[in-house]
Amino acid sequence: MHHGKITCFNDNKPGSVCQYQCSDEDYFVYPANHETNVCLNNGTWKHETPCCGRSCPPYFVYDFVDLLYVSIPEGRRRLYATFEGLLSVEVVADDAVKGSFVFFGETPIESSAVKFNDYGAEADRFLRLLRERSVEQPEAVVNIGAAIQYALENLLTPEAGMRDGRVQKAIAVFTDRNSDDDAVGPANEARKRGYLVLVFYMGKVESDFDQTPLNEIAGSKDMVFLYDEATENFGADSWQFVTETFCTKPCDHVVHEHDTSL
The missing domain is CATH 2.10.70.10 (Complement Module, domain 1)
Incomplete structure (x- = not known):
């Protein structure tokens, strides 16, 4: 045993x-x-x-890639608070959660990218890099599709530190605008590879807000989470989704080798 x-x-x-x-x-x-x-x-x-x-939480086992676009003034504060909150209840380790990220606009900002193997699986260092590599993003062209494609080609790779098939993978898009390019195609390619695609909308939800394009990127409205200004987070449904998705079958949460001779 x-x-x-x-x-x-x-x-x-x-x-x-x-x-x-x-x-x-x-x-x-x-x-x-x-x-x-x-x-x-x-x-x-x-x-x-x-x-x-x-116990899960806090021992989730998954690799996540965060694609980050925030143009509204309060967006950066929301972004930092969101990640600080998540990483306070998730263990970051080589046999638990590991993450990477890149900021983007019209194109991915490669100088901002952090790969899975860039921070030694240390949550504090990850958060520090998030702040250090944060990029001013005025309202401009937002190409979520280009960002997802960049993640598939440059971040979700063994060379970038992505783990093997025993570990679930997720792409999380944080944005305060809909995409200007075709993001559904790259998102479908990610799903074909077995990766989840989630969308976290950081902007204000006005009466004329159309969530449909984000639903299409995520593949389902249940995979889109809206920022709640009243509670200053993405709501209990986002945390429930994470736990229900990544906390099943603790016996399968193994990313290290066991001595089978025992």
Whole structure:
């Protein structure tokens, strides 16, 4: 049992009882209340063998790429507060959450890009780089499609530190405007590769606001999250989506090698 041990009495014979215990820090028996198991009279076990998993949150396991366009005056403050809030409840580590980002406008601003392997999986350093590489973005042409394509070609790659197929991937677009180019095509390509595409709208939601183009980029209105000025965040639905998407099956949250000879 990886990260723990199994102690059985009377081997695999009917009536035998096995006890499961996790020995590594932050690991727990999953599913809960399955710390013991009993061999039934027909030779099968009452439960499937549990695993030692980690609590999620805060131990999410996914790679995210943030594409950032903010032109409104209060947008930068909202952006910083959003990331500080998220990274205060998510563990950033080589076997947990890892992120990258780039600011964009008409084109991606390559000098602002931070790759997965640029900050040593340290949340504080990630936040510091976010502030240091922040770029003034006046209202101009906004090409979300070009930004997604840049992410596919330059950030979501093994050379940039993206992890293998055991780790889910997500592209998160932060913007206060709709796209001026075709973003649906690159977004569809991302989904074909198995990546989620999320849109976080940072602007004001006026009566004439048309969310449809953002829905099309994200693939569903459920993947678009609007900034709530009253609560100064993206609302409980965004956090619920993250936990429901990335916290399933703790036994599969493994991005390190186990010694299979044990």
